Amino acid sequence: MRAEKRDAVTGAPGTDGVLDLLWRREAPPRRGPKPRFTIDGVVAAATAIADAGGLDAVSMQSVAERLGTTKMALYRYVPGRVELDALMLDAALGDPPPAAGRDWRAALTGWAGSVHARALDRPWSVELAQRPHLPGPVELAWFEVGLAAFGDLPLTGAEKLDTLALLAGHAMSLVRQQPRGATPEADLAAGLAPVLAERADGYPLTVAAFAATDPAGRDDALRFGVGRVVAGVAALVDERR
Known part of the structure; x- marks a missing residue:
């Protein structure tokens, strides 16, 4: 069984390998035959398995079988499941849509709706997103679009991030309760x-x-919850101004 590096303070799996893969940091060249696969190819195979059978169906073994290789050979590309999960989440999120309009209320509402729609396309990504993890480049791009929506509102950086966390948490939690087409x-x-x-x-x-x-007004928890968060931010902004 492979030893797993863990953070000395938190006890969580180490992050160096995850960051290297997420940000595609160059690894020292290895001797031997040219790699048969790519990291993106491994992630695509794992994603296809999750799309078909959910996150529980994904394992290093099942990904190796889909690619027609061995589990040990797969470790050449992805060291373990922690790294694979991080890569899968970033791929599942996909690039964020541009901010919707100049009005910050509409922009935040649209951002939350996009998070919900993207998670609804791949419900298994919700579990990965709600675990403690380091955001990858794609997830950080969602942060950038969301933060841009606030413009020059008199809010601290922490308050802006907390607002995005509330919106994303609400949108994603509904995906677990509300599969596509459910009421x-x-x-x-x-x-x-x-x-x-x-x-x-x-x-x-x-x-x-x-x-x-x-x-006719049922099953609109997304709109209601997002609206209340945005209204709360608006009240705070008015108070400070």
Whole structure:
């Protein structure tokens, strides 16, 4: 079993190898035959496996089999699963779209919507994104676009980053609850209907909440949550100005 370097303070896997791969830092040339594969090719194979069977289907062995090589040979390109996960996440995010318009509210709303749409295309990426990790070049490009949306608002760097974290966290958490084509609120209401009908006296507030919900307005948690975060930032900006 391969030994894994860990950070002396946090105990987390070491980051040097991850950074080298994410940023494609040049490695010393090796003797021997020319490599059969590339790092991008290995990541593409792992991504195809995740798209078909989810993140649990990805292993160094399954990637090696897809490429028609051995697990040991794969270590020549990617040292282990930690590095592979980092590369997969950066590839799954893809380049961010340009900022939407000059209005910071619309720009942040559009940014959050883009995060949600990209995660919805590859739901398995949400688990990778929500683990502690170092952002790669593509993820940092998303930061740049998101931070540009704030313009000259009187916010600290930490407040801007926290706002992006709130928006991205909300957008990605909904992907886990809301697979493509699902209607979670409507499905929940339909599933609970028999129980609530029998035990309405025990859960009067829940019954009333579902009854008062307009079916046409359900399953819009993304818009609602993003709107509240943006409104909170606007209130803070007004207060400071």
